[in-house]
Amino acid sequence: MTGFWTIPELNELSTRLGTVGTPVAWILDALATATLIYTAIIALKAAGLPAMKAHMMKEDFLTSAFGDGSATTD
Template structure:
């Protein structure tokens, strides 16, 4: 695979990188702004005003996506650990001879 495509493929495993590209595509398709104030950047930025605004908005969206993923994982880990402990409890309550059968 060519180096640029390989790099893009590797970035999809990173939630922040994937969130950035998804945010750029969604912004291009819908015109939705995560931070609406970025739409009105000062005119002294010049011709780079729109690409800079899109990039900053996509970075903000990617940051929010990454924070949401971290929050979901933080909630899910204790639940998963409790489920595993519940599954192991009956095994520990049985005598060792019965566990082998």
């Protein structure tokens, strides 16, 4: 639809399968695109996890060190 193909070889599937090939190629390309996007999201979340853990540990330390949690972290 947009002219962008994640796997360009799927664009040629319609010539091999005829009229059925185009929707099949769209579905397969959409699945490939969704898989790549989901993999990127998982990778970004995995990269952010240690930073979040460190932030939470710092907050816990400040709360235990200063008691009421009124300490600023900025």
